[in-house]
Amino acid sequence: MEARRETPFGDAQEPFAAPNAGVRRLLRWAREHWLLPILLLAAAVRFYDLTAAAVWGDEGSSLLLAAYPLDGIWRHAAFDVHPPLYFMLLHGWIALFGDGIFAIRSFSAVPGIATVALGMWLVDRLATRRAAVMAGVLLALLPTAVRYSQEVRMYALLGLLLVAATLALVCWIKRPQRRRYLAAYALLLTAALYTHYFAVLAALSHWLYLGLIRLQPGHRLRHIQRRDWWLANLAVAALYLPWLPNLLGLLQHLEALKAGGDVGWEDPVTLSSLPSMIWTWLIQDDGEHLPLPVFCSVPLAVLALGWVAVARDRSVGHGSALLALYTGVPLLLVFAVSFISPMFIERYLTAYALGLPMLAAVAVDRLYAGARVLAVAALVSFAGVEMIGVNANATVDPNDQFSVMVDHVNRHYAAGDRIVTSDMLWYLSYVYYNRTDAQVRLFTPPAADGRPTRPNSYGFGTLVSTDVYLDRLADLPEGSRRVWLIGSLDDPAEFGPLPDGWQRVSEVHAGGAYARLYVRPSADKPGG
Structure with missing residues (x-):
């Protein structure tokens, strides 16, 4: 390919400039x-x-x-x-x-x-x-x-x-x-x-x-x-x-x-x-x-090309x-x-x-x-x-994605199940893939000193209504014995001690997250 002669500050052809071009x-x-x-x-x-x-x-x-x-x-x-x-x-x-x-x-x-x-x-x-x-x-x-x-x-x-x-x-x-x-x-x-x-x-x-x-x-x-x-x-x-x-x-x-x-x-x-x-x-x-030497070589080569x-x-x-x-x-x-x-x-x-x-x-x-x-x-x-x-x-493995885990929950969801996510970013991703009629909740436990951890009115927090937040797992409304907990594989204890009597009956993980299905002892007991 023949190169066009370089002229002072771009006398190159202007393909879209002239209205009558x-x-x-x-x-x-x-x-x-x-x-x-x-x-x-x-x-x-x-x-x-x-x-x-x-x-x-x-x-x-x-x-x-x-x-x-x-x-x-x-x-x-x-x-x-x-x-x-x-x-x-x-x-x-x-x-x-x-x-x-x-x-x-x-x-x-x-x-x-x-x-x-x-x-x-x-x-x-x-x-x-x-x-x-x-x-x-x-x-x-x-x-x-x-x-x-x-x-x-x-x-x-x-x-x-x-x-x-x-x-x-x-x-x-x-x-x-x-x-x-x-x-x-x-x-x-x-x-x-x-x-x-x-x-x-x-x-x-x-x-x-x-x-x-x-x-x-x-x-x-x-x-x-x-x-x-x-x-x-x-x-x-x-x-x-x-x-x-x-x-x-x-x-x-x-x-x-x-x-x-x-x-x-x-x-x-x-x-x-x-x-x-x-x-x-x-x-x-x-x-x-x-x-x-390798770490420095490419940035230096880029600098040299710029020079x-x-x-x-x-x-x-x-x-x-x-x-x-x-x-x-x-x-x-x-x-x-x-x-x-x-x-x-x-x-x-x-x-x-x-x-x-x-x-x-x-x-x-x-x-x-x-x-x-x-x-x-x-x-x-x-x-x-x-x-x-x-x-x-x-290099993406489509079988190891967060959506795979959510799809599992969608397919095994039963009417009245509760779904709780541990983190705002998991929540934001989950709601896109959620195909159930459940309101997805965001777990916001108080800090050790009692300070609330709910998002403030800036950033992502403005996109979430306050009824999404759940400060304690025991505060989940009654009506179903099944609860899905969605969390990070890097922090398996992020939900803290579970309420007494909760039993894990299944687990699936993908994309660095898990979905664990728990059964509560009784939907009739207070806090159960």
């Missing part, structure tokens, strides 16, 4: 960039085993929140740790396609695939056709992107919005007289901010990039001083104002969120957490079990610096802040991991002119590491 131009761009086979690859790895893993607690919370009407979603999301847009869109998606596991996870798979196309377009604007094709392949295989394209959460949508916003910014920098690009940027960034709070880090990287190209020696690009840029950002702020009181309320109640386990549950970071994040993005494993992409960028706009800032600024900033309050979590940063394969593709493209063997080796190595992670994502 027409279908032929779009098809020609797609054919030249191998768009169809690359998107088929992206779809294959995202839809493969899409329904194999059971819905877990966070996904269950998405479904509970999306079940509310739109005004209810807005109200409840104000007490959650995520803004409302994803849940509103999921609400509409479910109304159209239903709440089957394939349908609800497709709502993440489709944006994940679309992001690959937008990433190719972005690299095509910043470098060459060859770099765009390589970026497409590496984006299609990026394990962290594949993983979160298979979950009922907002991270795939966030990646789509941020890559699209970055693309709109690049198009505007090239042609600042076309204000529609800046209008698109403002709308996309606003949508991203309504999807996840970490979207603000993308805005920060964009500002830093415009400051960099303004201060660069030689030809300076003064876009950061343009009135249109400031007006676009004021528009973003104005559009976000309706949500701002809710965000400030969340910040004021951080302690309540920490008490409920919705923030601050992550382990403290160490110096090794930074390279571990790179490993996690690429192979879905933190790599800390590896020998030190090559930026150092060899001779374009006026230095678009490679934009990609480096897009990934590097959020990664380093969240890592640093996590020494104060841990939040260095893969899924929160997956949207920014998308910059890695784009940077790698640009670096390989620039190496190719003078060191073809090294360039090919770097490309094959990067793709090979990604394949390890893709394989890890695909």
Whole structure:
């Protein structure tokens, strides 16, 4: 494949920009960039085993929140740790396609695939056709992107919005007289901010990039001083104002969120957490079990590729610096802040991991002119590491899933049975699979000092009515002698001492959880 000559800041073809470009131009761009086979690859790895893993607690919370009407979603999301847009869109998606596991996870798979196309377009604007094709392949295989394209959460949508916003910014920098690009940027960034709070880090990287190209020696690009840029950002702020009181309320109640386990549950970071994040993005494993030279090798190789992409960028706009800032600024900033309050979590940063394969593709493209063997080796190595992670994502045993255990309860349930879960995350997952008429209860025993352990009014607790909570097993209403206890295999004593006379008659476990069926001595005795 012949590479198109790289021109100052992306004189690449613009397949969708001009209103009169027409279908032929779009098809020609797609054919030249191998768009169809690359998107088929992206779809294959995202839809493969899409329904194999059971819905877990966070996904269950998405479904509970999306079940509310739109005004209810807005109200409840104000007490959650995520803004409302994803849940509103999921609400509409479910109304159209239903709440089957394939349908609800497709709502993440489709944006994940679309992001690959937008990433190719972005690299095509910043470098060459060859770099765009390589970026497409590496984006299609990026394990962290594949993983979160298979979950009922907002991270795939966030990646789509941020890559699209970055693309709109690049198009505007090239042609600042076309204000529609800046209008698109403002709308996309606003949508991203309504999807996840970490979207603000993308805005920060964009500002830093415009400051960099303004201060660069030689030809300076003064876009950061343009009135249109400031007006676009004021528009973003104005559009976000309706949500701002809710965000400030969340910040004021951080302690309540920490008490409920919705923030601050992550382990403290160490110096090794930074390279571990790179490993996690690429192979879905933190790599800390590896020998030190191997553990350091891949993060250092990624850093070297980023340096090559930026150092060899001779374009006026230095678009490679934009990609480096897009990934590097959020990664380093969240890592640093996590020494104060841990939040260095893969899924929160997956949207920014998308910059890695784009940077790698640009670096390989620039190496190719003078060191073809090294360039090919770097490309094959990067793709090979990604394949390890893709394989890890695909290694799911459908017979050892939480849903298998719930299905057992559904099939053996008798009218009047009681069902009690030990943990909020088990509860959120269980209610999705529950096919009985029982009200699933959540066990919330008082702490040793008598303090209540019921969730507070922030985080997941806002999605659960108070009649779901059960402080003592002896408080279960009478009317049935059978009780199903749903808990974790890692903590078999989490329900504490059982009431006198309870007898276990069956047990099944799957997906790290158990379902134990107990028979009470008599439904007539008080507390029995």
